[in-house]
Amino acid sequence: MALDKGEAVPRDARRFSGLVFMGGPMSVNDGLPWIIPALELVREAVRKDVPVLGHCLGGQLMSKAFGGSVGANRVKEIGWGEVRVADNGVARAWLGDLPAFESFHWHGETFTIPPGATRILEGEHCVNQAFAVGKHLGMQCHVEMTDELVNTWLETGQREIQDSKASPAVQRPEDIRRDLQEKLARLNEVATKLYDRWTEGLSR
Numbered sequence: 071m072a073l074d075k076g077e078a079v080p081r082d083a084r085r086f087s088g089l090v091f092m093g094g095p096m097s098v099n100d101g102l103p104w105i106i107p108a109l110e111l112v113r114e115a116v117r118k119d120v121p122v123l124g125h126c127l128g129g130q131l132m133s134k135a136f137g138g139s140v141g142a143n144r145v146k147e148i149g150w151g152e153v154r155v156a157d158n159g160v161a162r163a164w165l166g167d168l169p170a171f172e173s174f175h176w177h178g179e180t181f182t183i184p185p186g187a188t189r190i191l192e193g194e195h196c197v198n199q200a201f202a203v204g205k206h207l208g209m210q211c212h213v214e215m216t217d218e219l220v221n222t223w224l225e226t227g228q229r230e231i232q233d234s235k236a237s238p239a240v241q242r243p244e245d246i247r248r249d250l251q252e253k254l255a256r257l258n259e260v261a262t263k264l265y266d267r268w269t270e271g272l273s274r
Contacts, residue, residue: 079107091128129208138184147175149241205271
C-alpha cells in the first residue's frame with residue numbers, strides 16, 4: 071500500500087499474515103496524516119502476534135511504535151558500508167555465525183533500540199543498524215537492494231549526495247556502482263537468511 075500517496079492505513083492487522091514497512095524520504099517525526107495510524111497498526115500487529123518487518127523508515131516506525139525514538143544520526147550514510155552482527159543469542163538466531171557483511175545505506179536519521187528489543191546489527195557510523203523483538207525485525211540498513219533500486223536512487227538522489235559529500239559515510243556514485251553485481255549478490259544472501267527467519271513467524 072502506498073501510504074504516502076493517500077491509501078488508507080488498515081486498522082485490522084489480522085487481515086494479513088505479516089506486515090512489511092519499506093523506506094521513504096520522509097521522517098516518522100513529520101506531521102503526515104498516515105504516521106499515527108501506521109504506528110498504531112504496528113502496535114496492533116504486535117498485540118495480535120502478526121510479524122512486522124521494517125526497512126529504514128519502516129524500522130524507524132517500528133522503533134517509535136515500540137517506545138523508542140528517532141532523530142538525526144551524527145552523519146548521513148549513503149552507499150556501501152560494513153555492519154557487524156552483535157554478539158548475542160538473538161542476533162545469532164537471525165544470522166547464525168555470520169560475523170559481518172557489507173550492506174547498503176541511505177539515511178540521515180536513526181532509531182534507538184526500543185524497550186524489550188535487542189540490537190542485532192551495528193555499524194561504525196550508525197550504531198543501531200537492526201533490532202529484533204520476538205518475531206519482529208526492524209532495520210536501519212537496506213538489505214533489500216536490487217540493481218534497479220540502486221541506480222534509481224542514485225539518479226533521483228544526486229543533489230542529496232552532492233549536498234552531503236562532507237560526511238565520511240557518503241560515497242560517490244561511481245564508488246557505489248563499482249562491483250555492484252557482486253556486492254548485491256552477497257547482500258541478497260544475507261537478506262534471504264533474514265527473510266527466511268522472519269517468514270517462519272508468519273500467521274497461517
